[in-house]
Each structure stands twice: as C-alpha cells, then as structure tokens.
Amino acid sequence: MSKSPTVLITGANGYTGSHACDYLSEKGFNVVGVTRNPYFEGEVQREVCDLTNKESVIKLIQKIKPEYLLHLAGKNHVGNSWITPSSFLEANLMSTVYLLEALRQENVACKVLIAGSALQFNPTDLSTLNHPYSLSKTFQSLAAQSWVALYNMDIIIAKPSNLIGPGPSNGVCSIFAKKIVEMENQRSEKVLMVNNLKAQRDFLDVRDAVKAYEVIFRKGNSGEVYDIASGCSHSLQEIVNKLKTLTPLNFKIKSDPDIQPEERFQIPPLKMLELGWRPSISLSNSLKDTLTYYRQSKST
Numbered sequence: 001m002s003k004s005p006t007v008l009i010t011g012a013n014g015y016t017g018s019h020a021c022d023y024l025s026e027k028g029f030n031v032v033g034v035t036r037n038p039y040f041e042g043e044v045q046r047e048v049c050d051l052t053n054k055e056s057v058i059k060l061i062q063k064i065k066p067e068y069l070l071h072l073a074g075k076n077h078v079g080n081s082w083i084t085p086s087s088f089l090e091a092n093l094m095s096t097v098y099l100l101e102a103l104r105q106e107n108v109a110c111k112v113l114i115a116g117s118a119l120q121f122n123p124t125d126l127s128t129l130n131h132p133y134s135l136s137k138t139f140q141s142l143a144a145q146s147w148v149a150l151y152n153m154d155i156i157i158a159k160p161s162n163l164i165g166p167g168p169s170n171g172v173c174s175i176f177a178k179k180i181v182e183m184e185n186q187r188s189e190k191v192l193m194v195n196n197l198k199a200q201r202d203f204l205d206v207r208d209a210v211k212a213y214e215v216i217f218r219k220g221n222s223g224e225v226y227d228i229a230s231g232c233s234h235s236l237q238e239i240v241n242k243l244k245t246l247t248p249l250n251f252k253i254k255s256d257p258d259i260q261p262e263e264r265f266q267i268p269p270l271k272m273l274e275l276g277w278r279p280s281i282s283l284s285n286s287l288k289d290t291l292t293y294y295r296q297s298k299s300t
Contacts, residue, residue: 004030007217008066010051010099011073013040015169016115016160020070020210027214032064034073051095061102068217069112071099074140077170078119078133085132092136093143100147100155112155113216116141116225118202118267120159141225148223156220160209161202161229161267165286166293172236173203173290176243181294183249190251197237197255200262202229205281212269215277229267230279242287 007024011017012033021044025031031044040046049060051073075081075091096114103110117137121128129135144155164173182188212228220226240253269277 004028005067006030006032006064007068007070008032008034008047008060008064009070009072010034010095011071012042012044012046013037014072015167015171016163016206016209017072018042018167019165019206020072020213023207023210024070024214029068032066034060036073051098052090054098054101057095057098058102058105061099061106061108065106065108066110069099069103069110070115070213070217071096071112072115074115075136076117076133078131081131081133081136085135088132088136089139093139096140097143100144100153104147104151104153110154111217111222112144112153113213113220114140114144114155114157116157116159118159118161118227118229145223145225154222156216156222157225158213158216159225159227160212161204161227163206163209164203164283164290165206165281166289167206169206172201173239173287174294176240177287177290178294180243180247180249180251181291181297183251184247184295190249192240192251192253194236194240194253194255196259197235197240197253198259198261199236200233200264201236202231202233202265202267203239203283203286204228204230204279205286208279208281211280212272212277215272215275219275224271226271226275227267227269228272229269230283231266231268233264233266234283235262239287242284243291246284246288246291 007029013035021033021042033044034047049056075088081088119134120138121134141157147153148155183190
C-alpha cells in the first residue's frame with residue numbers, strides 16, 4: 001500500500017483551516033495541522049510553530065517534509081490592519097517567504113497552495129489600494145509568484161471570495177447569525193444593525209472552498225491564480241431576508257437609508273470550472289447551517 005501524501009495546513013485552528021483538516025483527512029491525506037498555540041481541536045497531527053520566526057519554520061519543514069502545503073495562516077481583519085500594518089506584513093508576507101525559503105533550502109518537493117484574497121489590489125494602480133490588509137495580501141501573492149519565476153517552485157494562489165457556513169467566523173453572515181441566535185435566546189435586543197444593506201458581495205460556503213483546494217492540489221497548474229467564488233453577488237438585504245425565513249423570531253433591522261445601491265458584480269471562477277469544480281452548497285443551506293452552528297454553540 002502506498003504511503004498517504006502529507007499535507008501541512010497552516011492556520012489549522014482557523015475557520016477555513018479546521019474544515020480543511022477534516023476534509024483532506026477524509027480524502028486520504030496525512031494531515032499535519034500547524035498552529036501558533038498549543039490548543040488545538042481535531043484529531044489530526046499537530047505542530048506548534050510561530051510562522052513569523054524563520055528558524056522555527058525551517059525546523060518545521062525539516063521535521064515534516066510535506067508533499068503538499070496549504071498556507072491559510074495570517075491576519076485578515078481590515079480594521080486592525082490600519083492600526084498595526086507591520087504585523088500584517090509579518091503575518092501574511094514574511095510567513096509565506098519563510099515557508100517557501102525553508103522548502104527551497106531543504107530541497108523539499110512540495111506543491112504549495114497559498115490562500116490569497118479577493119481584496120488584493122492592482123499593484124500597477126495604487127488608486128486601487130484601500131487598506132494595509134490588501135497591501136499585505138498583494139505582497140504575499142507577488143512573493144509567491146516571484147518564487148515560481150525565480151526558483152521554478154510549484155506554487156499556486158487561490159483567491160477565495162467571502163466564505164460562509166458553520167464554524168467560528170468573523171464574516172458578516174456569521175455576525176448576523178450569532179446576533180439572531182442571541183435574540184432567540186433572549187440575550188439581546190431584537191434589533192439587527194446593518195451599516196449598508198445595499199452592499200454587494202460574492203458568498204461561497206467554506207466547505208466548497210476546501211473542496212476547491214483539493215481539486216487545485218490534484219489538478220492545478222503552478223504559477224496560476226484561481227478565483228474561488230460562487231460567480232454571483234448578493235446584497236446584505238438579501239442575506240437578512242433569507243435569515244428571516246430561517247427563524248421564527250420577528251426582529252427589526254436598522255441601517256443607513258441614504259447609502260446608494262451598489263452594482264451587482266461577478267467573480268466567475270472560470271479556471272476552477274475548467275478543473276471540474278463547482279459549488280454544491282446553496283446560499284440558503286449555508287445560512288441554515290451557520291444558524292445551527294450558533295444555536296448549538298455554548299458561546300451564544
């Protein structure tokens with residue numbers, strides 16, 4: 001029997017990371033989850049490593065020698081990126097560089113998948129730069145693509161849209177769902193505050209995203225950038241309306257009525273469709289599962 005390939009998953013304690021650990025384990029990978037602190041939920045092998053520490057990263061790669069690397073770790077809070085931009089560059093850019101350099105220096109044959117962001121900007125047009133988080137993720141992707149060009153490493157970049165579904169997320173759908181469950185438990189005023197109901201976003205279930213990551217590992221081409229998205233946008237008003245159908249609660253919605261509607265947009269995942277991947281979980285089911293997660297959670 002051939003040995004199961006080892007995949008190293010950074011950010012294994014995170015929202016996407018926990019789903020990725022479970023899914024790739026089910027698919028026959030030998031999963032090693034990397035976390036920054038010793039606390040870890042899940043049954044996969046765990047390694048503690050500060051990815052912003054170069055020497056620690058080298059020791060990690062020397063020990064595991066993975067065939068695959070799914071790099072999900074980093075900072076992703078736009079607001080906080082304004083406060084400590086250097087920490088975002090360390091967490092998103094330098095951790096990536098340290099991982100790639102460790103693989104290169106140790107001569108480890110590894111297929112690397114870097115989770116970028118739909119919020120990256122066009123580096124040839126600084127007017128498209130909106131916040132330091134975008135800067136850090138764009139630099140991360142540029143570094144990864146540069147290591148492909150300079151050292152011929154097998155590196156791929158995925159750009160997921162707004163991920164939703166069950167699990168501890170700071171995304172807007174999770175924020176809404178958690179608030180509604182608090183209302184259901186009579187722990188909060190029956191009012192949902194939404195700054196901009198007219199905002200348009202592409203929402204994709206996190207479980208569909210990790211399925212896309214597996215497809216990329218098996219079929220993706222080095223140096224490519226793959227958009228991972230549903231291909232359509234929904235307003236936050238639509239999200240709230242769908243959530244209202246999933247709860248017996250009657251709650252009020254407060255928002256800024258003077259904000260102008262945004263145009264609908266699309267992030268067509270054309271390259272992923274060519275690889276045979278398609279989203280399988282509907283928006284309604286994603287929201288239903290998110291509510292179920294918070295209803296069963298001890299924190300709400």
